[in-house]
Amino acid sequence: MKTRLTEMLGIKYPIICGGMMRLAYPPLCAAISNAGGLGNLTAAMYQDKSEFTTAIREVKQLTDKPFIVNVTLLPSIGVPPERYKAYFEAIAEEGVAALELSGTPLHRYEGGVYFELLKKAGVRIFHKVGSVRHGKSAQKAGYDGVFAAGVEEGGHPLNENVATTVLTPRMVEELDIPVITTGGIANGLGLAAALCLGAEGVMMATRFINTHECRVHQKVHEELIKRQENETTLYGNSIGLQGRALLNESIYKVLEIEAKGGGLEEIIPHIAGALGDEIWQEGNLNTGLIAVGQTIGLVHDVLSCQELLDQMVKEAEAALSRSLGMFQAE
Template identity: 35%
Template sequence: MLSTNFTRTFGVMHPIIQGGMQWIARAELVAAVANSGALGFLSALTQPSPDDLHAEIERCRQMTTQPFGVNLTFLPAIRPIPYDEYIDVIIRSGIKIVETAGNNPVAYMDRFKTAGIKVIHKCTSVRHALKAEQIGVDAVSIDGFECAGHPGEDDIPGLVLIPRAADSIKIPLIASGGFADARGLVAALALGADGIIMGTRFMATQEAPAHPDIKRRLVEADERQTELVLRSFNNTWRVHKNALTEQVVSLEKQTGTQFPDVAPLVAGTRGRAVYSSGDWDNGVWSVGMAQGLVYDIPTVEQLVSRIVGDAGDLIANRLASLRTA
């Protein structure tokens, strides 16, 4: 086993986290991750209401006795999101680990701390990581440019961003973006991180609630088949490259394009349908460059055991063998 500041602080066996992927981070996947000794996060906003989140937490508890958390993403929305009610459910349900993302969670930190909840905040820059540490989060995850979803606007890849963050903060640091195997885990530890987050890789597991055709697509695709959309609106989003995303990029290049012009193409309901229908070409859906490292569709237990075992071998054998007397 690998013991780090992250595993010791959060009471989990392995320094691996399953990210809170919207539509995918549901009980069947999160419980499997928890049972493997890693840390899984339910996506709160995947659930239509706070009551639905409570039911999903209870469903997860029926499948695992191990620790798991809830991801809560704070983003502007056309319809106001009842964040206080979601937090009420998280506290009432006895959840002890929350991953926050999007806007600064400072307004909710007192409630989390009073309830004894540890907070991991997701950042895309060192300056945001420092601010998160200042407001009292217990750990920071840092998203390199390779990541799925929203990598920020600085375009700094993990090889630079992770050690910069490690040099700058004192709380546990989790590396995110481009991780899919033992080599990535060992590299992240060498760069100064205390663990890794994987999203795309966990999507291609047997327990992930996605259509088999989506999982097969992840195996078939390579690292070049992602696209950055919404760049012109300063809301960059890394997604799987398909006919629809190319249409979005083409519209963004046209003079005078406004967000309402692309909104129907990037609608969340359309992206959600991809995971249930398997029609990967007919929606905008998040995926990272790590899809180029996805070669199979194992169970979560097989995946985590393989990564941890191979990481131990890499450290004990390959890296040790490079030393000279």
């Protein structure tokens, strides 16, 4: 496949893994890159520069292909500035191919010093955004592309709640830099649709959880296969950070607290980060929030990353030629 994204990054398939706190470790990252996509290493799982640099080097030992690093820049939640400095310096020094930046725009953070540092180091910088307004601002500032994140996505969709099917073509109408559809994509039909909407590729996260290389408890894999597209919900508007999570005991408690006007202190025990490993590694599925997107309805099995990517591209090709056939019919 050839798109502006594959050309820019030298990858075989225009399929990128999105940042996944507690899941996007070096083995998964390298497996996706080895399979022809762009694997993701999520910085927030590492406490300092040395830990993070070690993880980047681990990926490099497992693959000679490019990969992307996610930095979720949210200074307001109390992450010390030294941590972000460490991440950006390590990315520049290690010559990582690309950065997925979510949250605060990097060109506005600390006077744009890290934005310039990464640009000079040749790192391709992408901002994950949920609105055309933010996309335009990214283009103006000199980002290499945007991840257009629709409301279907797992993680933290922007509270403007625009769906992928509208957000992608709106971004394409307004921007010249590459637009990559994010949220709601889990198979070849989604990839074909995104390309038809004008995207240069797709970013997925939820689907990658059900791969052999994503180290989670067997119960997690089984749960994602069992659940349907209508079994996630949005939450968090009352605390100023919208998220999407799977329906379970914890999310019902959070929704109840929000409905009663409860604040962050009441919500925190149900969403606290430490609970994450209990879910993913122990398989205790009611001990916190499970950040997945509506694409769980499209997850029916566990595949290797290679099987998943090859299958997606084959399916996309078949879907596109089938559609083309419709125009050529008598």
